[in-house]
Amino acid sequence: MGTISSRIPDDLEEDLKSYIEEENLDKSTAVRKLLTEGLGDWQREKALKRLEAGETTLSGAAAMADMSVWEFAALAKDRNVMWVSEDHLESDLDDL
Numbered sequence: 001m002g003t004i005s006s007r008i009p010d011d012l013e014e015d016l017k018s019y020i021e022e023e024n025l026d027k028s029t030a031v032r033k034l035l036t037e038g039l040g041d042w043q044r045e046k047a048l049k050r051l052e053a054g055e056t057t058l059s060g061a062a063a064m065a066d067m068s069v070w071e072f073a074a075l076a077k078d079r080n081v082m083w084v085s086e087d088h089l090e091s092d093l094d095d096l
Contacts, residue, residue, distance in 0.1 A: 004031075040066070044075065052081045 008016070020030045047064040050056045056064070062072035 047072070048076060048079055048081050051076060 016027075016030065016034075019025075019034070020027060023030060023033075025033065044065045044067070047056070047061040050064065051058065051061040058073060058076070059069050061076075062069045065072055065075075067075070
């Protein structure tokens, strides 16, 4: 397991302390949890953008986001992202 060291602004440190207290976590666990959640959000957003741009299929975007096709389809629907296109329709239907 790698180690990360970072300087953060005072206001962010105060927010982290509040998070640690509310979630009853130690600092390392809290930072790992926040990084995991943040990176997961980033992966989902990146996959949604690539899907909307037609750069990938629904199943490809789901894999990028580390989600099932059905979960990702629901996310795309919630975000009003169109994912059905003639170019990818057959592949997406096969994957479903």
